[in-house]
Amino acid sequence: MAWRASLSRSVKEIRVLFCQSSPASAPAREFVKKNYGDIKARNPSLPFLVRECSGVQPQLWARYDMGVERCVNLDGLTEAQIDKKLEELAMAGESLKTK
Amino acid sequence: MAFLARALRQSNSRLSSCPSVAASCRWISRTAAAGSPEAGAAVAPADPELPPPREPVGGARVELPPNPEDALEVFVDGHAVRIPKGFTVLQACEVAGVDIPRFCYHSRLSIAGNCRMCLVEVEKSPKPVASCAMPALPGMKIKTNTPVAKKAREGVMEFLLMNHPLDCPICDQGGECDLQDQSMAFGADRGRFTEMKRSVVDKNLGPLVKTVMTRCIQCTRCVRFATEVAGVQDLGMLGRGSGEEIGTYVEKLMTSELSGNVIDICPVGALTSKPFAFKARNWELKGTETIDVTDAVGSNIRVDSRGPEVMRIVPRLNEDINEEWISDKTRFCYDGLKRQRLNDPMIRGPDGRFKAVTWRDALAVVAEVLHQVKPEEITGVAGKLSDAESMMALKDFVNRMGSDKVLCEGNGPNPPADLRSNYLMNTSIAGLEKADVFLLVGTQPRVEAAMVNARIRKTVKATQAKVGYIGPPADFNYDHEHLGTGPQTLVEITEGRHPFCSVLQSAKNPVIIAGAGLFEREDQDALFSMIETVAKRFNVTRPDWNGLNVLLLHAAQAAALDLGLVANPAESIKSAKFLYLMGADDISLDKLPDDAFVVYQGHHGDKAVYRANVILPSSAFSEKEGTYENTEGCTQWTIPAVPTVGDARDDWKIIRALSEVAGALLPYDSLSAVRDRISTVAPNLVHVDEREPSTISVEVKPPVKQKVSSTPFKTVVENFYMTDAITRASKIMAQCSATLLKK
Numbered sequence: 063m064a065w066r067a068s069l070s071r072s073v074k075e076i077r078v079l080f081c082q083s084s085p086a087s088a089p090a091r092e093f094v095k096k097n098y099g100d101i102k103a104r105n106p107s108l109p110f111l112v113r114e115c116s117g118v119q120p121q122l123w124a125r126y127d128m129g130v131e132r133c134v135n136l137d138g139l140t141e142a143q144i145d146k147k148l149e150e151l152a153m154a155g156e157s158l159k160t161k
Numbered sequence: 162m163a164f165l166a167r168a169l170r171q172s173n174s175r176l177s178s179c180p181s182v183a184a185s186c187r188w189i190s191r192t193a194a195a196g197s198p199e200a201g202a203a204v205a206p207a208d209p210e211l212p213p214p215r216e217p218v219g220g221a222r223v224e225l226p227p228n229p230e231d232a233l234e235v236f237v238d239g240h241a242v243r244i245p246k247g248f249t250v251l252q253a254c255e256v257a258g259v260d261i262p263r264f265c266y267h268s269r270l271s272i273a274g275n276c277r278m279c280l281v282e283v284e285k286s287p288k289p290v291a292s293c294a295m296p297a298l299p300g301m302k303i304k305t306n307t308p309v310a311k312k313a314r315e316g317v318m319e320f321l322l323m324n325h326p327l328d329c330p331i332c333d334q335g336g337e338c339d340l341q342d343q344s345m346a347f348g349a350d351r352g353r354f355t356e357m358k359r360s361v362v363d364k365n366l367g368p369l370v371k372t373v374m375t376r377c378i379q380c381t382r383c384v385r386f387a388t389e390v391a392g393v394q395d396l397g398m399l400g401r402g403s404g405e406e407i408g409t410y411v412e413k414l415m416t417s418e419l420s421g422n423v424i425d426i427c428p429v430g431a432l433t434s435k436p437f438a439f440k441a442r443n444w445e446l447k448g449t450e451t452i453d454v455t456d457a458v459g460s461n462i463r464v465d466s467r468g469p470e471v472m473r474i475v476p477r478l479n480e481d482i483n484e485e486w487i488s489d490k491t492r493f494c495y496d497g498l499k500r501q502r503l504n505d506p507m508i509r510g511p512d513g514r515f516k517a518v519t520w521r522d523a524l525a526v527v528a529e530v531l532h533q534v535k536p537e538e539i540t541g542v543a544g545k546l547s548d549a550e551s552m553m554a555l556k557d558f559v560n561r562m563g564s565d566k567v568l569c570e571g572n573g574p575n576p577p578a579d580l581r582s583n584y585l586m587n588t589s590i591a592g593l594e595k596a597d598v599f600l601l602v603g604t605q606p607r608v609e610a611a612m613v614n615a616r617i618r619k620t621v622k623a624t625q626a627k628v629g630y631i632g633p634p635a636d637f638n639y640d641h642e643h644l645g646t647g648p649q650t651l652v653e654i655t656e657g658r659h660p661f662c663s664v665l666q667s668a669k670n671p672v673i674i675a676g677a678g679l680f681e682r683e684d685q686d687a688l689f690s691m692i693e694t695v696a697k698r699f700n701v702t703r704p705d706w707n708g709l710n711v712l713l714l715h716a717a718q719a720a721a722l723d724l725g726l727v728a729n730p731a732e733s734i735k736s737a738k739f740l741y742l743m744g745a746d747d748i749s750l751d752k753l754p755d756d757a758f759v760v761y762q763g764h765h766g767d768k769a770v771y772r773a774n775v776i777l778p779s780s781a782f783s784e785k786e787g788t789y790e791n792t793e794g795c796t797q798w799t800i801p802a803v804p805t806v807g808d809a810r811d812d813w814k815i816i817r818a819l820s821e822v823a824g825a826l827l828p829y830d831s832l833s834a835v836r837d838r839i840s841t842v843a844p845n846l847v848h849v850d851e852r853e854p855s856t857i858s859v860e861v862k863p864p865v866k867q868k869v870s871s872t873p874f875k876t877v878v879e880n881f882y883m884t885d886a887i888t889r890a891s892k893i894m895a896q897c898s899a900t901l902l903k904k
Contacts, residue, residue, distance in 0.1 A: 103863035129560035
């Protein structure tokens with residue numbers, strides 16, 4: 063969980079897209095409900111945009127410096143795997159910064 | 162016969178709130194049947210015993226109740242129809258596909274029954290029946306096409322035309338006049354009146370509504386509209402018999418934000434548009450259905466244009482958003498689209514004067530300056546009227562240049578952009594009609610969103626809903642309880658010490674509406690946290706009802722928050738060496754460094770051009786395709802009605818071209834490609850005409866450590882008629898400000 067405190071230094075923006083009611087988005091919905099408070103408490107100024115739209119595949123987007131973006135499809139992933147994917151995106155931000 | 166067919170088609174279109182293709186086809190086939198025996202035989206049903214079902218009149222609103230005992234069956238011209246209990250004969254005929262002529266009846270006003278034009282014959286009734294005022298009874302047999310009904314209507318039309326002036330050629334209502342259409346369809350072919358016609362003195366209702374009261378047929382639609390919808394007691398009937406007049410009793414202006422709607426509901430030319438007087442005929446105009454951008458309601462409008470000029474703006478039916486009304490600002494700001502327009506790219510020379518240049522030169526200068534500043538010194542500001550495509554392009558471009566400082570006017574220092582339920586009207590505008598208590602916090606809906614205020618007033622009138630208001634003293638056109646002026650009142654409600662708590666406690670569907678002006682406060686986080694505490698305490702948010710709302714101020718605000726334009730304006734401008742203003746005229750530039758380079762992209766020469774170094778002209782909302790999201794989260798598209806002025810371009814295309822010249826090429830070069838990009842940021846913005854509800858509630862937010870300041874709430878909209886670049890350029894709005902604003 064230490065990587066969460068430095069999330070706002072490696073990532074400029076996090077976006078989570080999912081459907082309000084489809085089963086494919088259920089883990090993403092649960093992940094946001096359980097983890098948004100903790101992530102936001104550690105990174106008050108990081109935009110963590112949660113966008114719900116019917117018929118949308120669950121996705122996790124990260125924007126880094128110079129407008130570079132990466133996307134992870136969350137279809138079929140569990141909550142723990144989503145958390146792992148978010149950490150991977152944060153690590154990718156660190157490597158981009160050192161470049 | 163062709164003229165009669167067109168008149169009948171117009172009549173049908175005029176009588177129905179919402180014209181439909183089916184209705185038009187039916188009229189054409191009926192005319193053909195009348196003209197040709199073979200066509201008549203073809204149209205006749207094959208089995209006379211079982212007549213085919215009839216299509217309801219376009220715009221007829223009927224919802225059969227689930228309980229069969231709440232419905233009844235009536236026969237209209239021999240056809241059986243099922244209607245809910247409580248329907249009138251006229252509504253039953255509409256469901257049966259029969260257009261009943263009317264002057265005084267309007268489906269959104271109360272029933273008056275004084276024009277007598279809707280007379281029909283009912284079996285077992287000795288006299289013709291005024292169908293708008295007669296409830297339909299089970300088994301009632303209604304005849305609308307009998308000699309008795311026709312004679313009755315002919316007589317009523319003869320009486321109406323007795324004192325009506327023969328000035329159709331100079332009347333602005335020509336071509337869209339109910340009296341014209343119905344006299345053609347139902348009147349006699351000659352007049353018998355040989356005495357003197359009556360004249361009536363015209364009244365002065367203000368700079369918007371022109372009156373020729375001699376044409377008035379005293380249907381009282383305007384009186385009922387002013388009383389029931391607009392909420393002002395300005396109009397009334399004076400005198401009786403042949404001396405009847407509609408007027409204001411004393412010399413008085415009509416001071417409602419919705420006064421222009423009386424022009425639409427007046428069936429004759431007594432009340433017409435003063436700015437539009439003698440400008441055009443309706444058959445010369447091309448109508449384009451588009452969206453209003455003067456506030457965050459997103460009213461559906463039709464822009465009538467002739468060639469390159471917008472001639473007028475009229476409302477379009479949308480039951481969920483604006484019903485069939487629009488505010489006066491929406492309706493009359495159109496002359497602002499023709500004045501103070503920017504039409505050429507301009508660069509400020511060394512002597513401080515602007516010089517017109519080509520697009521290539523302007524973009525080259527901007528790109529050159531962009532490369533001279535550091536990435537973190539670049540700031541982009543979107544204005545109140547920006548569409549989602551332009552804001553997406555601006556954000557992508559500034560991000561690719563290495564800066565995060567992209568913001569939208571009016572969203573404050575710390576916008577709550579993460580969860581959509583934090584900044585939308587979650588109840589929806591139509592859903593406000595189900596509420597029984599309103600708590601308005603720091604918002605004055607009468608001037609911030611006149612259509613939402615009309616909806617609240619409708620609820621207050623219909624169900625006696627209670628309204629509590631926290632903010633500076635204001636007038637809303639309905640009864641409200643002024644609870645206080647600042648956050649201290651909210652603290653008392655949170656702690657349960659305020660008398661209004663008992664009202665909130667006993668409410669079944671309470672609604673809290675917070676104003677977007679609260680975004681500008683430094684203690685915005687703590688304030689919204691307190692509002693959320695009130696909502697939790699009084700059961701405002703639950704699975705079947707979400708009464709927690711934010712009433713936004715500008716057309717661009719919801720889409721900007723969806724797309725994540727969340728930079729702090731004060732810090733961004735203080736550190737800016739390159740400032741890109743996209744229609745942003747009301748942001749404070751006092752803290753801007755003197756050596757900052759300012760690019761202004763917009764369609765009007767308004768406040769911000771005086772600080773600009775480069776001006777890039779862009780299209781107004783009536784000249785481009787754009788996506789706008791309203792305060793309830795409904796995405797809508799604008800359609801271009803008139804060509805762009807001069808050498809102006811769409812906003813997003815300018816930024817796309819600039820990105821190419823600056824070397825940070827954006828990957829889209831068509832509108833559909835921009836919208837595809839938007840779908841990866843806020844996919845709800847590509848679901849047009851739909852609201853996407855939010856299921857993530859505010860309870861997932863971390864606790865707020867901020868303290869609430871005791872500063873009172875302030876008025877956000879001082880002048881209802883001048884809120885953006887278009888309205889400030891409008892001469893009509895200037896006249897309204899001078900004569901109608903209360904001092």
